[in-house]
Amino acid sequence: MTLSDISTPAALVDTARMQANIRRMQDRMNALGVKFRPHVKTSKCVEVVRAQVEAGASGITVSTLKEAEQFFAAGITDILYAVGMAPNKLAQALALRRKGCDLKIVTDSVEGAQAIAAFGREHGEVFETWIEIDTDGHRSGVKPEDALLLDVGRALVDGGAKLGGVMTHAGESYNCSTPHALRKMAEQERAGCVRAAQRLRDAGLPCAVVSVGSTPTALSAEQLEGVTEVRAGVYVFFDLVMANVGVCTQDDIALSVLTTVIGHQREKGWAIVDAGWMAMSRDRGTQSQAHDYGYGQVCDAQGRPMQGFVLSSANQEHGVVTASAGGNVALDIAAVLPVGTQLRILPNHACATGAQFPEYHAVGTDGATTAWPRFYGW
Amino acid sequence: MTLSDISTPAALVDTARMQANIRRMQDRMNALGVKFRPHVKTSKCVEVVRAQVEAGASGITVSTLKEAEQFFAAGITDILYAVGMAPNKLAQALALRRKGCDLKIVTDSVEGAQAIAAFGREHGEVFETWIEIDTDGHRSGVKPEDALLLDVGRALVDGGAKLGGVMTHAGESYNCSTPHALRKMAEQERAGCVRAAQRLRDAGLPCAVVSVGSTPTALSAEQLEGVTEVRAGVYVFFDLVMANVGVCTQDDIALSVLTTVIGHQREKGWAIVDAGWMAMSRDRGTQSQAHDYGYGQVCDAQGRPMQGFVLSSANQEHGVVTASAGGNVALDIAAVLPVGTQLRILPNHACATGAQFPEYHAVGTDGATTAWPRFYGW
Numbered sequence: 001m002t003l004s005d006i007s008t009p010a011a012l013v014d015t016a017r018m019q020a021n022i023r024r025m026q027d028r029m030n031a032l033g034v035k036f037r038p039h040v041k042t043s044k045c046v047e048v049v050r051a052q053v054e055a056g057a058s059g060i061t062v063s064t065l066k067e068a069e070q071f072f073a074a075g076i077t078d079i080l081y082a083v084g085m086a087p088n089k090l091a092q093a094l095a096l097r098r099k100g101c102d103l104k105i106v107t108d109s110v111e112g113a114q115a116i117a118a119f120g121r122e123h124g125e126v127f128e129t130w131i132e133i134d135t136d137g138h139r140s141g142v143k144p145e146d147a148l149l150l151d152v153g154r155a156l157v158d159g160g161a162k163l164g165g166v167m168t169h170a171g172e173s174y175n176c177s178t179p180h181a182l183r184k185m186a187e188q189e190r191a192g193c194v195r196a197a198q199r200l201r202d203a204g205l206p207c208a209v210v211s212v213g214s215t216p217t218a219l220s221a222e223q224l225e226g227v228t229e230v231r232a233g234v235y236v237f238f239d240l241v242m243a244n245v246g247v248c249t250q251d252d253i254a255l256s257v258l259t260t261v262i263g264h265q266r267e268k269g270w271a272i273v274d275a276g277w278m279a280m281s282r283d284r285g286t287q288s289q290a291h292d293y294g295y296g297q298v299c300d301a302q303g304r305p306m307q308g309f310v311l312s313s314a315n316q317e318h319g320v321v322t323a324s325a326g327g328n329v330a331l332d333i334a335a336v337l338p339v340g341t342q343l344r345i346l347p348n349h350a351c352a353t354g355a356q357f358p359e360y361h362a363v364g365t366d367g368a369t370t371a372w373p374r375f376y377g378w
Numbered sequence: 379m380t381l382s383d384i385s386t387p388a389a390l391v392d393t394a395r396m397q398a399n400i401r402r403m404q405d406r407m408n409a410l411g412v413k414f415r416p417h418v419k420t421s422k423c424v425e426v427v428r429a430q431v432e433a434g435a436s437g438i439t440v441s442t443l444k445e446a447e448q449f450f451a452a453g454i455t456d457i458l459y460a461v462g463m464a465p466n467k468l469a470q471a472l473a474l475r476r477k478g479c480d481l482k483i484v485t486d487s488v489e490g491a492q493a494i495a496a497f498g499r500e501h502g503e504v505f506e507t508w509i510e511i512d513t514d515g516h517r518s519g520v521k522p523e524d525a526l527l528l529d530v531g532r533a534l535v536d537g538g539a540k541l542g543g544v545m546t547h548a549g550e551s552y553n554c555s556t557p558h559a560l561r562k563m564a565e566q567e568r569a570g571c572v573r574a575a576q577r578l579r580d581a582g583l584p585c586a587v588v589s590v591g592s593t594p595t596a597l598s599a600e601q602l603e604g605v606t607e608v609r610a611g612v613y614v615f616f617d618l619v620m621a622n623v624g625v626c627t628q629d630d631i632a633l634s635v636l637t638t639v640i641g642h643q644r645e646k647g648w649a650i651v652d653a654g655w656m657a658m659s660r661d662r663g664t665q666s667q668a669h670d671y672g673y674g675q676v677c678d679a680q681g682r683p684m685q686g687f688v689l690s691s692a693n694q695e696h697g698v699v700t701a702s703a704g705g706n707v708a709l710d711i712a713a714v715l716p717v718g719t720q721l722r723i724l725p726n727h728a729c730a731t732g733a734q735f736p737e738y739h740a741v742g743t744d745g746a747t748t749a750w751p752r753f754y755g756w
Contacts, residue, residue: 088638277730278733281660
C-alpha cells in the first residue's frame with residue numbers, strides 16, 4: 001500500500017520520526033542513569049511498544065487494565081497501572097497477576113490502601129502497590145510532607161500488601177513554555193518524589209522504586225538523583241502541544257491525519273476536508289498556548305507544513321481548512337486545494353487523536369505503508 | 379448483569395428515555411406530514427437504529443461509508459451518505475450499490491458532480507446524487523440563489539448521474555437558545571432548501587427530494603411545506619448541549635457515563651473519578667452556552683442529577699468532580715463521595731462521548747443491562 005491507496009481520514013505514523021523520538025528519549029534516560037518505563041496509553045499499539053522495548057525500555061506504564069491485558073498478552077510482564085486503584089477493579093488486577101503478570105498498582109488514600117490489602121488477604125495475593133505523590137498540585141496524589149503519606153504506607157504494609165515505591169507525574173509541566181520553567185518543574189517533580197521516598201524510609205517503611213515523569217520533565221531534567229525510573233508517553237509521537245511547550249519541533253511530530261478535500265466555500269476561503277473532530281478528536285490543547293493551531297497544522301501530502309494553514313474548525317466528519325484563523329478571502333482556496341487534494345494534519349494532542357482510529361498506517365521512508373492495529377475501550 | 383457488575387468507565391443507555399425520544403420525534407414528523415430519516419452517526423449501533431426503524435423511520439443518514447456498510451449488512455437499504463463525496467471514495471460507494479444498497483450521495487461543486495458522473499459512466503452505474511444546500515452559512519453547500527446551483531445540477535444530469543434532490547443541515551441551530559430563534563432557524567432552513575428545489579425545477583431539472591434537518595430545527599419547525607423528509611441524529615440520546623439549546627431537559631438525556639470515585643484532594647474539594655476525557659471525549663460544547671457543565675453533569679448511580687456537581691476537569695483517565703466550577707472547600711468531598719462510589723455523568727455531546735466506547739450498556743426499567751455493541755473508524 002502507498003498513501004494514495006488509503007481511504008481518508010486515516011492516522012499516519014512516520015516511522016523514521018517515531019524511531020528518532022524513541023532513541024532520543026532512551027539515550028537521555030541512559031545518560032541520566034535511570035530506567036525508562038514508557039506510557040503506552042499514547043499508542044495502544046503493539047508495534048509501537050515493541051520499538052520502545054527494543055530501544056531499551058524497562059517495563060511499561062498503562063492507564064487502563066485493558067492496556068495491561070493487551071500488552072501482557074503480547075509478552076510484556078512488568079506493568080505499572082498508573083491510575084488510582086478502584087476497589088471494584090481488584091478482581092481484574094488479581095486475574096492478571098494470577099496469569100503471571102507482574103502488575104503494580106497505585107493508591108493515594110488510606111481507604112484505597114486498606115481495600116487493596118483486604119482484597120489481597122481475602123484472595124491470598126500480595127499486591128505490589130506504589131503510593132502516588134502530588135508534586136505539582138495538578139491531579140491525584142499525597143503531598144510529600146503530608147502526614148497522610150505515612151498513614152497510607154502503614155495501611156499497605158500492616159494490611160499485608162507490598163509497598164513497592166512512590167510515583168508522581170508533573171502534569172503541570174504541560175503549562176510550561178520556557179527551558180527555565182521546564183527545568184524547574186523537572187527538579188520540583190524529582191525533589192518531591194525523592195523526599196516522599198525518604199520520609200517513608202525514615203519511618204521504617206520500604207520504598208525501592210522512585211518513579212517520576214512526563215514528556216516535558218523527562219526531556220528537561222538536568223539530574224535525577226534518587227530517582228530509579230522515569231515514565232513518559234506522548235514523546236513517541238509528539239504533537240503541537242509539545243511543540244508549544246518547546247520540547248519538540250513540528251518536524252519531530254510522527255503522527256498525522258491524512259485527509260481529502262471534499263469541497264469549498266470560496267468566498268470565505270474555506271476548503272472542506274473529510275477530517276472533522278471524529279478524526280482529530282475535540283482536543284483543543286493549543287487554544288491556551290502561545291500558538292493556537294485550531295484543530296491542527298495543515299501539511300501537504302508529503303508532510304511538509306503549509307505555514308499559516310490550519311484546520312480552523314471541525315464538525316463530526318467535516319473540517320474547515322483556512323489560510324488563517326478567519327480565512328483569507330483574497331486566496332482562491334479552490335485553486336490552491338482542489339477537490340480530491342490529499343493533506344496531512346498534525347494534531348494538537350497525539351494521545352487523543354490516535355484514540356479515534358482502529359489502526360495506524362505506518363509510513364516508511366520509501367513511502368510504503370503497513371497497517372498497525374490499535375485497540376480502545378476499557 | 380446489573381450496574382454494579384459493570385467495569386467503569388462505561389456508557390449507559392437508559393432505554394425508556396431513548397424510546398421516549400424516538401417516539402417524540404417520529405410523532406412530530408408524522409404530524410408534520412414528512413418522512414423521517416434518522417442520522418445514525420450518533421449511535422453507530424444496530425439496536426438503537428432498529429428501534430428508530432420500528433418507530434417509523436424511512437431510511438437512514440450516515441456520516442461515513444463504514445456506517446453505510448455496517449447498516450446495509452444489518453438489512454437497511456435506503457441510505458443517504460450526507461458528507462460531500464470525495465472522488466477517491468467512489469469505488470467504495472459503487473461496491474455498496476452493486477450489492478443492492480440504495481445509497482444516495484451528496485455534492486456541492488461542479489468538479490464533484492463531474493467526478494461522480496464520470497466515474498458512473500466509466501463503471502456503468504447511475505449514482506443518485508443530492509445537491510447540498512447552504513441555508514445558514516454554517517458549513518458546506520451551495521446557497522439557494524447561487525448560479526452555481528444550476529451548474530451543479532446540469533453537471534450531474536448532463537454527465538449521466540441521477541439528480542435525486544436537495545438536502546441541507548442548519549448546523550447554526552446549535553447556537554440558538556430561545557424558541558423564537560429556533561422557529562426562525564427552522565423556517566430559514568425549510569425556505570432555503572425549498573427555494574433551491576424550486577430553482578432546479580424551474581430550470582427543467584428534476585428534484586424529487588427536499589431533505590432538511592438538525593435536532594433543534596426538527597423539534598422547532600412549525601410547518602414543513604415543500605419538504606419531503608427530515609433528518610436528525612442526537613435527539614435519540616440528547617445531551618447537555620441540547621438542554622442548553624432548549625429542546626430537551628436533563629431528564630430526557632438517555633446517555634451517561636458510569637464512573638467510580640478513585641480518590642480525593644480533600645482540601646480542594648475534589649473527588650477523582652475514573653472517567654477522564656477518554657471516556658467523556660474532549661467535547662466542551664457547553665463552554666460557550668448559557669450553562670457550562672465542564673465535562674458533564676454529575677448524577678448519582680441511579681441517574682438523579684446532583685445539582686451543582688460537575689466534572690470540572692479531565693485528564694486521559696482521570697476526571698475531577700467538584701461541587702462548583704472551582705471546588706467547594708467547605709464540603710468534605712471524601713465524606714460525600716467516598717472511594718468506590720459509583721456516579722453517572724451526563725455528557726456535553728452524545729455523539730462524541732458515545733464514540734469513545736466499544737459498546738453501550740442498555741439499562742432497562744428493571745435495572746438489568748444488556749450490551750449493545752457499537753463500531754467506530756472509517
